[in-house]
Amino acid sequence: MLKLEEQQFLGEATCALSEIITRFDQSLTLDLHRDDSITSTHSQNYGKLLVHSEESVSSKTAIEMMFRCSDLEYRDLFSRSDPFLLISKVVEGGIHIPICKTEVIKNDLNPMWKPVFLNIQQVGGKDSPMIIECYNFNSNGKHDLMGKVKRSLVELEKIHSSGQGEKLSLPNKVLNSQLFVDKFTENVQFTFLDYVAGGFELNFMVAVDFTASNGNPRLPDSLHYLDPSGRQNAYQRAIVEVGEVIQFYDSDKRFPAWGFGARPIDGPVSHCFNLNGSSNYCEVEGIQGILTSYTSALLNVSLAGPTLFGPVISNAALIASQSVANGGRKYFVLLIITDGVVTDLQETKDALVKASDLPLSILIVGVGGADFKEMEVLDADKGEPLESSSGRVASRDIVQFIPYRDVQSGEISVVQALLAELPTQFLTYVRSRNIQPSL
Secondary structure: OOOHHHOOOOOEOOOOHHHHHOOOOOEEEEEOEOHHHHHOOOOOOOOEEEEEOOOOHHHOEEEEEEEEEEOOOOOOOOOOOOEEEEEEEEOHHHOEEEEEEOOOOOOOOOOEOOOEEEEHHHHOOOOOOEEEEEEEOOOOOOOEEEEEEEEOHHHHHHHHHHOOOEEEEEOOEEEEEEEEEEEEEEEEOOOHHHHHHOOOEEEEEEEEEOEHHHOOOOOOOOOOOOOOOOOOOHHHHHHHHHHHHHHHHOOOOEEEEEEEOEEEOOOOOEOOEEOOOOOOOOEEEHHHHHHHHHHHHHHHEEEEOOOOOHHHHHHHHHHHHHHHHOOOOEEEEEEEEEOOOOOOHHHHHHHHHHHOOOOEEEEEEEOOOOOOHHHHHOOHHHOOOOEOOOOOEOOOOOEEEEEHHHHOOOOOOHHHHHHOOHHHHHHHHHHHOOOOOOO
C-alpha cells in the first residue's frame, strides 16, 4: 500500500545474478548510486547494498518419472504414429509453460519413454497442476495432439502406486488411450549451483559469421555495419548480452574468439580464423576484448563464404577434449552468431554428434531475415536427436538455436531464450559421468 512517490529515494544498484552466485560466499556488495550522481563531477557516497543468495530446497528435490502409453490412436495414414510427450506447468491466467519433453518414439502406439527428471521448483509445487500432452511428431513442426491429461505430481504418484492407467482425452472426447506412470521416485540431487560453488567453471567461446551475405560492412543496411553513433549491431548485442552473463562463471575471463567465412589479408577463405588476428593463439581479454577484435577483424578481412560450422565446432570440441584429458573441471559454452543457413549440414551434424560426449554446449543466434528452418534441425528440441553420417546418435542435446528477431519483441531476452537449457545440458553431462561437485 506504500506510495513510492511519497518515499525518499536513496539510490539503486544493478548486477547480473551470475555475479552473485559465483562469489565464494554467494554475497556481493554494491555501491548505490542515483541518476544525478552519474553526471556529478565529484563522487558522492549514497551507501552500499549487500546482496546474498541462497538456493531453495525445492530446487534440489528431483522427481524421476517413467511414462508409457497404451492403445494410442492412428494419426499417420500409411504408418503407425511417432509419439512424444510434452509436459507443461499451468500458471496464472491458465497459460501453459512447457518444462519437459520426451524423445520421439518411432512407429509405436504403445510407447515407453526414457525417464524424465523434474525438480519441484520447475513445476511450482507437488500440488501444482501440469498438462501432459501426447503428440504425433511431424517433421514440418505441426505435431498432432493424440490426447492429454491434467494432473499434479501428487496425483501422478497415486497413479504410479495404483498401477492403473489414466485415460487420455481430447476436447469433448474421452479416449481409450491410457497414460501409465511406471516409475516415480523422489530424491535430492546436486544442482547446477552446487557444481558452481564447488569450483566448476563455464568457459565462454565465440564464433562470428563473416560471410558476404551479411552485406558490405561500410553500408548501413549491413548486419556488420558499425554505427558511428555507437549503436550496436545484432552481432555486438548478442556478444554483450550473452557474454556479460557467462563471464562471471569463468575465473580468468580469457575467451577463445573466432571468425569464419572470410578471406584474411593475403590468404584463402578461412572457416575458422582467430578473431584477434594472431596465428598462434585465439584467446582475448574479456567481453571488451571480443568486441575490439571483432571491430578490427571487420577492417582486415574480406567477406566471402560459404557458411560452414564444422571447423569452428571441431576447434571448440578439441579445447573441451584437452580439458577433459587434463582433468579440468570446466564446461565450455560456444556462442555462434550467423546470418545464414549452414551449408555443411551433414558435416555440422557429424561434429555435433562427436561433441555430444564432451563438456560442451553450443548456442546459435540467427541474425537478419533469413529462413532458419534448416537450422532448427540442429536443435534437438525441435524434433529428433541428431544422427551422424555413420548412423551414430548424439548422446545428448547440446544445441540451443534462437532467431534473434524472435526475441526482439521484448517478452523474453535473448539471454533467457539461449541459456534456458544450459543448466540442464550441464547436469546431463556431469550426471552421466557421475562427476560430483567438490563441496
